[in-house]
Amino acid sequence: MTGYDAIRNAVRKIAIFDAHPDPEPARYVHALADSYGAGARGAGHEVRQIMLGGINIPILHSREDWMQNDAPAEVKSGQDAILWADHIVFVYPLWLGDMPALLKAFLEQVLRPGTALQYGDSAAPEKLMKGKSARLVVTMGMPAIFYRAYYGARSVRSFKRNILELVGIDPVETSLIGNVEGSAKHRERWLERMTEYGAAGN
Numbered sequence: 107m108t109g110y111d112a113i114r115n116a117v118r119k120i121a122i123f124d125a126h127p128d129p130e131p132a133r134y135v136h137a138l139a140d141s142y143g144a145g146a147r148g149a150g151h152e153v154r155q156i157m158l159g160g161i162n163i164p165i166l167h168s169r170e171d172w173m174q175n176d177a178p179a180e181v182k183s184g185q186d187a188i189l190w191a192d193h194i195v196f197v198y199p200l201w202l203g204d205m206p207a208l209l210k211a212f213l214e215q216v217l218r219p220g221t222a223l224q225y226g227d228s229a230a231p232e233k234l235m236k237g238k239s240a241r242l243v244v245t246m247g248m249p250a251i252f253y254r255a256y257y258g259a260r261s262v263r264s265f266k267r268n269i270l271e272l273v274g275i276d277p278v279e280t281s282l283i284g285n286v287e288g289s290a291k292h293r294e295r296w297l298e299r300m301t302e303y304g305a306a307g308n
Contacts, residue, residue, distance in 0.1 A: 116307065117150055117151055117152070117307075118146075118151045118152070118192045118193050118307040119151070119152045119154075119190055119191050119192045119193070120146050120151050120152065120153050120154070120191060120192070120193045120194075120195065120304075120307060121153075121154050121155075121156070121187040121188055121190065121191035121193070121194045121195070122139050122142055122143050122146075122153065122154070122155040122156070122195045122197070123139075123156055123158060123184065123187075123194070123195065123196045123197065123198075123209075123212075124136055124139035124155065124156065124157040124158065124159070124197055125158045125159075125196055125197060125198035125205070125206065125208065125209040125212070126158075126159050126197075126198060126199055126206070127158070127159050127206050127207075127208040128159055129157060129159035129160040134245060134286050134293060135197050135198060135199055135245055136157070137293075137297060138197050138243055138245070138283070138296065138297065138300050139155065139157075139195075139197040139243075139300075140155075141297040141298075141300040141301045141304065142195055142197070142243070142300040142301065142303060142304040143155045143304060144301060144304065145300065145301035145302060145303065145304025145305040145306075146304035146305065146307060147304075148301075148304075148305060149304070149305040149306070149307070151304070151307050154187045154190065154191070156183065156184050156187055158184070158208055158209065158212055159208070161180055161181070161208075161212075162180060163178075163180055163181055163208060163211045163212050163215060164178050164180065164211070164215065165211050165214075166211070166214040166215060172214070172218055172219070173218075173219055173225075175218075176218075177215050177216050177218060177221070178215060180215075181212055181215045181216050184212060184216055185215075185216040185221065188216060188235075189221070191238060192237070192238060192239070193238065193239050193240065193241070193307060193308070194238060194239075194240045194241075194275065195240065195241045195243065196209070196240070196241075196242050196243065196265075197243040197245075198243075198244060198245070199244070199245045199246070199286075200244055200245065200246040200253070200261070203257065203260075203261055204261040205261065205265060213269060217269070217273055219231070220234075221234065222234055222235055222273040222274075223272075223273055233272070233273050233274030234273065234274060235273040235274040235275050236274035236275075236276075237274070238274070238275045239275065239276065239277050239278065239279075239308070240270050240275050240277075240278045240279070241278070241279045241280070241281065241303065241308065242262055242265060242266065242278065242279070242280045242281070243280075243281045243283065243300070244262055244280070244281070244282050244283065245283045245286045246282070246283070246284050246286065247284075247285070247286060247287055248284055248285075249284040249285055250282040250283065250284030250285075251284070252284070253282060253284060254282065259280075259282065262280055262282065266278045266280065279308065281296075281299070281300075281303070283296050
């Protein structure tokens with residue numbers, strides 16, 4: 107028994123990060139995050155939902171800051187939610203082929219030594235977030251199949267391998283939602299799917 111089969115039907119602690127930089131309620135990312143949260147709460151899961159848009163997240167400027175200092179106050183609730191959660195969901199738009207700068211700044215601030223990694227005598231750091239799983243929900247204007255075939259979904263693969271799996275978060279599932287400016291029916295289908303994922307806790 108591996109992956110999500112091991113935790114199916116279990117009540118989970120789920121942290122949802124709505125990472126669209128624009129807090130304007132009409133943004134589709136917000137509706138996706140809300141649908142996932144509604145499905146999870148309806149199924150009895152414990153949920154913490156955090157919107158990054160509107161938070162003034164400081165940019166990390168040095169390795170010394172990252173290694174030696176605590177996460178700034180602006181992101182402490184998000185860091186606490188990641189530590190608390192069994193399952194972490196990131197919902198964000200693809201901007202210039204990658205995650206928005208706001209989400210990258212958040213991750214750099216919260217995934218610090220002592221929290222996400224532990225450096226010691228060995229060449230590779232110890233992964234402190236083993237036992238957690240994640241889902242990446244990524245919206246884009248282009249068809250998702252084109253993003254996969256032509257661009258190789260490189261930024262999403264990098265997020266999964268070079269950030270989440272680096273700190274021990276595994277498995278990591280992905281939902282690539284293309285043509286977000288398409289038909290209302292297409293958008294509604296994805297909202298329904300998010301509710302189903304939330305209810306299943308995956």
